[in-house]
Amino acid sequence: METPNEMLKQWMDAWLPRLEQALKEAVSQEQGFDKKLWQAMEYSLLAGGKRLRPAFLMLSGLALGAKEEELTPFAIALEMIHTYSLIHDDLPAMDNDDYRRGRLTNHKVFGEGMAVLAGDGLLNLAAETMADACMAEAPEQQPNALRAMQRILHAAGPSGMIAGQTADIEAEEKRLGAEGLAFIDHNKTGQLLCAPFVCGALLAGAEPSVCAALEQAGFRIGTAFQIQDDILDIEGDAALLGKATGSDALNHKETFVTVYGLEEAKEAAKRLSKEALVDLEVLPGPYGAMARALTASLITRKY
């Protein structure tokens, strides 16, 4: 019998090309005077990336009985939102990063103005994609689709991810302390890693108790993921990561590691990951096993 890791690899190998194709089609428009905008959006959206958020949404939804075609538009929307947040985050006025995933950042290639618009465009296109999906659904599935859209938009918005980014900017100017750090981890990273689990369940019409367990899992995974990011910024290999390391120290930025120390950080990431695996028991069958295998792999990731 195959192990969950083997099943995950097989499923990923089959599914990822379909996702990449769907992402590509979403940013391949007939181009006129707006050609450069679509090129800029495509450049960042199709830059590889782990596609972690789409994968978690698919695995959660499939485990609970949703169909792939019901899930895909929301998986795409999540990846668009994640990508736009990276484009804006890399801007000179924000983190001022030149490299991302081993390639020049969007504004380095297309200029700052176009990078702002490309980010705006991807956020807007994400909302359009979800609204179109809601319209196209059969009447009985429409309420589930609407709930998933609402949830993703809320997770991404000024009470969610953008609130986290605000606190992150503030953190460069003043000490936010342990509470501020928790706020950043919860919102900047956690919201968009939690939403896939919950939305997969919403699209499958799952019970509130299942959604609640997945919500808890998602935020734990989000925090563990962020702590691992902070660790990699110190211990990681820049070539593998595709971006410079040591930037947190350079920016005198508070992270879980600077506040609690490297050992405590590693412990916390492990503990959160373990707790999340227990929460994820609500996902049945082979897709549930794959969701847990993917979660477990995050804690040992090198990039």
Add this chain to the structure above:
Amino acid sequence: METPNEMLKQWMDAWLPRLEQALKEAVSQEQGFDKKLWQAMEYSLLAGGKRLRPAFLMLSGLALGAKEEELTPFAIALEMIHTYSLIHDDLPAMDNDDYRRGRLTNHKVFGEGMAVLAGDGLLNLAAETMADACMAEAPEQQPNALRAMQRILHAAGPSGMIAGQTADIEAEEKRLGAEGLAFIDHNKTGQLLCAPFVCGALLAGAEPSVCAALEQAGFRIGTAFQIQDDILDIEGDAALLGKATGSDALNHKETFVTVYGLEEAKEAAKRLSKEALVDLEVLPGPYGAMARALTASLITRKY
């Protein structure tokens, strides 16, 4: 009997405070580490402005039988989207403007990074507001609400307003000619002035023929509005406008005026406005008369 202009004034005096209150509530959140974000969003959203897009949506929808409470969330969303586009448009990497509506622009007060996030936040909040409204609607009104959301998002997105802004940036580097100019006017200004008319009708469940007439009216009004803007950039009073004039010439920017000349521009604006007034005959009753009165006033506006 009252004239349409008098009716419009009375209705505006009663409705505007309700709209302003609703806008205020939408950006008044409990504030923690994201306080500055909400302040920055509020600063630009509550900076006055003509509230033209919300007014057109209300008048169109009310004329066709929709209820004010069905229309308000979409009116708010439109104004949020309009405001975010101004915040990003004013950024140093875009138009680099210091003043807007007689006040310092968002990035001048809150810094560039926060202005990027405040714009992102308002766009996201607009989508959230519409999704929440769709969820809250009675089942029979839900399809209309979904259609309106889809339409607004499409008008605002990379095939709509953002495409127009892209061409506008490109126009600073190279000649786009009459066709490029028409593309900019249609998309950058037209889309978000057309959407209110059409969405008012969609929310009222109006016939496709009515929506088509309003679509035509909206784009004509949008182009006339933009031409009037270009004229005011030459002939306008900076104090009344609340921003500097002459910036198009300074940026060597093609506009309807530079391409066709001032007299031809004035003629075109008048002609488009007149044609739009005929299209708008599909809006019956006093609200229809008020929509036409508001449209006619745009061509004589000084700011």
